[in-house]
Amino acid sequence: MSKINFLKPDKTNLYTFLYLGLFLFFISVLDVLLNSFFSLNITGFLPGFLSFLLPLILGFIGLYFIRIELSGIKQLDLLNKHINTNNFNAILSLLIIFIILKSIPPILSWFFIDASFAGDSKDVCTGTGACWTYIKVWMRRFMYGMYPNGEQWRINLSFIALALLGSVGFFATDKFKKYLTLYYVVIYPFIAFLFIFFFISGGPVFFDFSYGIIAAILSIIIGFFIPNKFKFYYFLIVPFALYILLKYFIFFEEYIELGKLDGLNWVETGAWGGLSLTFIISFFCLIFCFPIGMAFALGRRSGFPLIRYISIGFIEFWRGVPLITVLFMSAVMFPMFLPADFFIDKLVRCIIAISLFEAAYVAEVIRGGLQALPRGQYEAAKSLGMGYWRMHIFVILPQALKLVIPGIANTFLALVKDTPLIFVVGLLEIVGMLNLAKTNPEWLGFAMEGYVFAAIIFWIICYAMSKYSYNLEQKYKTDR
Amino acid sequence: MTVIAVVLVFGFFTYNAQVNMESRGIDFGYGFLSQESSFDVQFSLIEYDGSHSYFRAYLVGLLNTILVSVIGIFFATILGVIVGIARLSPNYLINKFAAFYVEFFRNIPLLLQIFFWYFAALRALPLPQDAEAMFGIAFLTIKGLYVPAFIWQNFNIFFYSIIAAIIAIIVIRIQAKKLQETQGKQTPVLLISIGLILILPVLSFLFGGVKLSFEVPVLKQLATTSFIYEGGVSLPPELIALALSLSLYTATFIAECVRAGIQGVGKGQKEAAASIGLTPNQVLKLVVMPQALRIIIPPTTNQYLNLTKNSSLAAAIAYPDLVLVFAGTALMQTGKAIEIVSITMFTYLTLSISISILMNWYNKKIAITEK
Structure with missing residues (x-):
């Protein structure tokens, strides 16, 4: 056995270093683990500062010892390659492990262990954890806003029907596949429109x-x-x-x-709210902003100067102002420009405003796709004798849109995340309802639970959307 | 055909607006800007009270918007660059941690984040009388962050010394570049620059008669249960919540820009640079970064613009920014919807269009060096 040089671990004494290093590393992790899960402080006999830093120092030395290149042990090499390439990385890895270990217990106890789920009044919320009872009691308001309790089946039914109709694409036989685009672009939105404005609104x-x-x-x-x-x-x-x-x-x-329609009471749009309103607004804005954006993207590349300048002006205007001022405009300024007896519902105004706003962003994204196409595509289409519309519908747009799927998905995500802004015009979707609920004198002090709840919902929606767009992108990826 | 349609639509709207304003007894005009505003604003950078004009109120709002945007941009850039680089780290844990941060914060609406920080997280802070001092001088309380104020004597000399240092650094950089090009000598520019920017201001303290003292905030009792800090600078919780959420949110997007930029530099570039004998640091500094910055800067500027526009969400938590002060309070008082909304929009429009013109100019400038 050769002399061991502790300053430079190498392969000759592989197992000595490995056992020593792993031992130190596990001691450090164990210390933090015991500290955070069982609030035991096994290094308590040391002075405070040292006791605090000890796991870091021990772990660092341990990681230093096991950093042996080409050790021949597969797991060790993997470990070294991924979390232990050099001193700096080792410290960062340790810090992250410790942060995760430290933050698990408080989060767990707040979310589950100390939280209260049962009951339907504030009295059960005595623990230090979250009060999910609050969410449970207010669930209907968060989902449906001020929509009357007895009528909420209308929203449920519409959404279920629309979800079923929307999933037609997955079951369509080959014979009907070619009509799917037409169905999704024209017929499905129209049906959705009928459902929402006749069935949910009524009257x-x-x-x-x-x-x-x-x-x-x-x-x-x-x-x-x-x-x-x-x-x-x-x-x-x-x-x-x-x-x-x-x-x-x-x-x-x-x-x-x-x-x-007999028996359907009219529910004014001011009473709509909650998550269902988020869905309604997002849905319509998605449907409207896409064609408008496409039109302006084509307009911006049009040969007619007037159309081009109008498109540029339109796009730059909407992109230059914050959505909140656009909603202000739709709320206070727009009615001034209409005849006195002409009234547009504020939900409709909202949808128009958000659609126009997002359309400008969609237009820029699509323009990027149009510009990325090689000139040859345009020239080839023209040389086949295609006109402007034919060329764009059959050759240019399918390719351009394929290119910009990520960009469009980002715009749609931004749209969904922008819907809470409608509080400006007095419509309360889920975030607005949360703010209303938190000021209720009987339920003061549960703001945190509400926001966490809404954050989880939005996170799931947005994350699912971004994953879906990633799948679409992979599906339509064509090699050139 | 289109012309006629456009003219008709505009004519229709203008006609309606005139009829509406006549019927409501409002006259169109920007004269109200010089009238007395008679409302107060909680937090302003310039002196302001109800006796000042509406135009002054507009300036207060604009400055507050700019303040929160600048703070947000500063922190978002630092955080975004760190996270963006961490996303590319070979270290699995760091990489996943950064990815988690990005996925987490950018999939939650900004407004919700602002509400969360303002109504939930910052409300858990201690009352002024219970607050513990941070480093003995700053106090983070439910009523805001109190930090010491700087009290300068002969501030202008200090300021000039910094400017002199910057000019000297620029001159030295140019000289060093010349030396490098003509004789191939390398000068430690970075060390000299750091030295200059530290030494000159210190000299101004020693010989220039510059003095800096701090005014530490002191707890003061207003009533039996009401305490407040006096002296120092107080940052309202609205500003903290807004700046915090804006920078956390925007940093995720900047991180993605940075990552895309660094990944966008071809592998061949790095390998070629390494093969002519450049050290890893030189590869990063001379080959990767110049090319990556070209990809990073345009989308990042876009994010800065977004941050500025998003700062208008301040209205939701009553931070007195442009939208709240001007399009909110001033509009309520005067009822001049068309003028005020148009001024507000025009301000944001000017801001973003001027930045995008600057961006286009910058893009053109760096594009010339391309082959």
Whole structure:
């Protein structure tokens, strides 16, 4: 046995160093472990400062001893490679291990061990842990806002129906696969719209929108018989004309009264709230902001200077201002620009504002994709005799959109995370409801539980979205 | 066709606005800016009370917005760079820890984070009378952070000495670069720079008559149960919560920018640099960083802009920023919705457009050096 040089561990005395090092390392971890889980201080006999630093010093020496290159032991080499490459890394690794060990017990006890789950009043919350009873009692408010308790089945039913309809894509046979895009882009949003504005809202909103919907359906039906040459102008004018005609000249009210859904009370949008409102707003804004953004992205690359400048102005304007001022504008400034008797519901105003705002970001993302495509793609499409729309729909956009999936997913994530801002116009989704609940005199002092609860929900939604977008990206990745 | 449509829409809106304002008895105009505002603001960097004009209130809000943005940008950059580099660490634990941080903080809405810090976390702080001093001079209490104030004598001399040091450093850098290019000699620029920036201000203390004293906050009893600290600088809890959440949130995005930038430098570049005999430090300093910065800076500036715009969420916790003071209180008092909202939006617009113009200029400048 050769002489052991403690300053430079090497392979000759591999096992001596290994056992010594591992022993020191385990002692240090054990010290922290006992300290944090059982509040035992086995180094208590030392002066305070030394006792505090001892695990770090011991662990550091231990890690130094086992840092032997090419030891021939697979596990040891892996350990060295991953957490113990040099002194600096060893200290950081130790610190992180200690922080994790130290933070597990308080978190566990706050979340589960000392927390109260049972009961339905504040009295059960006497422990030092979280008071999940508070969440339990307020659950309905956090989910549905001020929506009347007896009517909440309408929201549930709509969401279940929409989820089922939304999952059609997974079950579609090959024969129907080619209609899926059409289904998701046009039909599904339309059904969702019907559900939310007729079923969840019920009552008079029905009338306001029914004019528009009847006008749209009528004009589309008539549109089939209009020669292609005039179609553009036709759709520019006729739907609006029909709407005004229906609303102001043909008094349709009596007829619509017949079709009124009996038994559904009207719930005004001010009473909507909670997580369901988060979903409703996110859903519609997602649907609206995408086509608007795409239109402005194409507009920004258009050959007509006027369209280009309008698009640039639009995009830069929305990107330059914070969403909160946009919502302020929709709340206090926008009504000033409308005729006095013309009233747009504040939820609708909100959705329009957020959609336009996010559309600008979507437009920039899509523009990035359009610019990234090689010129050859445009030229090849043109040389095949494709027109502007044909070229974009069949050649350019499918490729460009594929490229920008991550960017679009980020924008959508930002949108979902921006929905709590609607508190500005007085709509209370889940975060707003939390703020309301925490000021309730009977339930003071449980702000932490509420925010943690909402944070967990948002985290799950956003994390799932980002994972899904990553999967999509992998799925549509094409090698070039 | 489009022109007509645009003109028609704008005409329609303007007409309605006129009719509405007439019917409500509001007249359009920016004259109110010079009127007396008659409301108070809790926290302002410049002298302000109710007798000052609305324009002054606007300035107070703007300065508060800039203050929180600058603090947020400062900490977000430091944290973001550290986390971004940690994300690339070969150390498994550090890597995962950084990844956890990024995934955790960026998937929770910023507004929720602000509420969390302000209503839940900072509310757990001690009352002023129970607060323990940090380093004996600063007090973190439920009413805010109290730190000592600097009281300078001959501050201008100190200031000039710093400026002189910076100019000297720039001159030395240029000289060192020339030396490197003509004779191939390397000068320890970093050491000289650090020395200069330390020595010159110290000299100003010794010979320039600069004096610095601290005014430590002192606990004062207002009533039997009401205490407050006097003296020093007090940072309101709103500012702390806002700056904290803004920097924690934005740092995750900056970290991703930094990571992408460093990863964006091709492996071949590092290997080529190593093969001509550069040391690892030189590889990082001379080859990787210049190229990585080119990728990092544009998206990072975007994040700075986002942070500035997000600072408008201050309105939710009553930190008196531009949106709260001007688009909130001032709007309530005057009822001039169109003017005030447009001024507010225009301010943010100017801010972001000027920064993006600067960014484009910078992009063009560094793009020239590309082959």
